[in-house]
Amino acid sequence: MVGLARTICGVTFKSPVLTAAGPNVATKDHVLAAISGGAGGIVTKTISVSPAQDPRPTIRKGPLGSLINCETWSEKPVEDSLPIFNAIKEKGLPLIVSIGYKPQEVTFLGKLLERDVHPDIIEFSTHYVGHEISPLIDVAKILRDVVSVPIWMKISPNILDVQNLAKAASQFVDGFVAINSLGPVLDFDVEKPSPLLGSTFGQGWMSGPPILPIALRIVYETSISQPKPVIGVGGIEKGEDAIKFFMTGASLVQICSGALKKGSAIYGTVSQEIEEWLEKHGYSSIDDVQNKYIDAVKHLRH
Numbered sequence: 001m002v003g004l005a006r007t008i009c010g011v012t013f014k015s016p017v018l019t020a021a022g023p024n025v026a027t028k029d030h031v032l033a034a035i036s037g038g039a040g041g042i043v044t045k046t047i048s049v050s051p052a053q054d055p056r057p058t059i060r061k062g063p064l065g066s067l068i069n070c071e072t073w074s075e076k077p078v079e080d081s082l083p084i085f086n087a088i089k090e091k092g093l094p095l096i097v098s099i100g101y102k103p104q105e106v107t108f109l110g111k112l113l114e115r116d117v118h119p120d121i122i123e124f125s126t127h128y129v130g131h132e133i134s135p136l137i138d139v140a141k142i143l144r145d146v147v148s149v150p151i152w153m154k155i156s157p158n159i160l161d162v163q164n165l166a167k168a169a170s171q172f173v174d175g176f177v178a179i180n181s182l183g184p185v186l187d188f189d190v191e192k193p194s195p196l197l198g199s200t201f202g203q204g205w206m207s208g209p210p211i212l213p214i215a216l217r218i219v220y221e222t223s224i225s226q227p228k229p230v231i232g233v234g235g236i237e238k239g240e241d242a243i244k245f246f247m248t249g250a251s252l253v254q255i256c257s258g259a260l261k262k263g264s265a266i267y268g269t270v271s272q273e274i275e276e277w278l279e280k281h282g283y284s285s286i287d288d289v290q291n292k293y294i295d296a297v298k299h300l301r302h
C-alpha cells in the first residue's frame with residue numbers, strides 16, 4: 001500500500017500535487033474545480049498591492065506543447081481575492097497565498113494576510129525583482145520579519161547563481177518553489193506575420209513540458225545547496241514527471257500549464273500516476289525515491 005500524504009513545513013498535504021499560481025486558480029470556480037480535481041493544496045494566483053493590467057491576449061499555445069503568456073499578477077484588487085482564500089480554508093485544504101514583489105509590497109500584504117486570512121504558508125514570487133541575489137534576499141528578510149507563518153521563495157529560471165541564492169535565502173525562508181515560467185520568449189504567426197500576444201512586440205513567458213529539464217536542474221541545485229524543502233514546478237503533466245522532481249530533491253510538486261491544457265482533473269490524475277509508479281517499482285512512499293538522483297550522482301560532485 002502506497003501512502004502519498006506528506007507533512008512539509010508543519011502542514012499536512014493529502015496529495016503531493018498542488019496547484020501553481022496562474023489562471024488555473026484565478027477565480028473561486030477555478031479553485032473549487034482544482035479541489036474537486038484532487039489538488040493536495042492550493043497555491044493562489046499572485047496578488048500585489050495594486051491590480052495588474054495585462055495586455056490581451058495574455059496566453060496562447062506555443063511550440064512543443066508549451067504555453068506562452070504575458071500575464072503578470074492578479075487583475076483583482078486584494079480585497080476581491082479574500083473570498084477565494086476563505087473558500088479554500090472552508091474546504092479544509094492547505095492554503096498557500098502567493099504574493100509579490102518589492103519589500104514594501106510584501107510587508108503590507110504579509111501583515112494583512114496574517115491578520116485577516118491566516119494562510120498555512122505564504123509563497124513570494126521573485127519574478128520581477130531582478131536576477132541578482134541581494135535584492136531577493138532583501139525581500140526574504142523583510143517578509144520573515146513581518147510574518148510568523150512559513151514562507152516559500154519562488155525562484156525564476158533567470159537566476160544565474162541558484163546555489164548561492166538558495167544558500168543565502170535558506171536562513172530566512174522555510175522552502176523554495178522552482179521554477180517560474182521561462183523568458184522572455186517570442187513566437188508569432190508566420191503567415192501574416194503577427195504577434196500571438198498583446199505585449200509590446202508579442203514577447204512572453206514560456207511554460208509547460210519544454211521547461212521541465214530547466215526546472216529539474218534548478219530543483220537539483222536548490223536541493224543540494226541547503227536543507228529546506230523544495231517544491232518542483234515546470235512542465236509536469238504525468239506521474240513520471242513528478243517522480244523525476246522527487247528524485248532531484250522535491251518534496252511536493254505544483255502544476256499550472258497542465259491544468260490549463262487538460263483541465264483540473266490533472267491534479268488527481270498525476271497523483272494517482274505517482275502512486276501507481278511507486279507501487280509498480282516496489283516503493284511504499286515518496287520518501288523511498290526522494291533524492292534518488294542526487295544520491296546517484298553524489299560521487300561526481302567535487
Ligand SMILES: Cc1cc2nc3c(=O)[nH]c(=O)nc-3n(C[C@H](O)[C@H](O)[C@H](O)COP(=O)(O)O)c2cc1C
Nearest residue numbers: 020021022046069179180181207208234235256257
Ligand atoms: C498564464 C500564466 C500565468 C502565471 N501567473 C503566475 C503568477 O501569478 N505567479 C507566479 O508565481 N507564477 C505564475 N505563473 C507561473 C506558474 O505558476 C509556473 O511556475 C510555471 O508556469 C511553470 O509551471 P507549468 O509548466 O506547470 O505551468 C503563471 C504561468 C502561466 C502559464
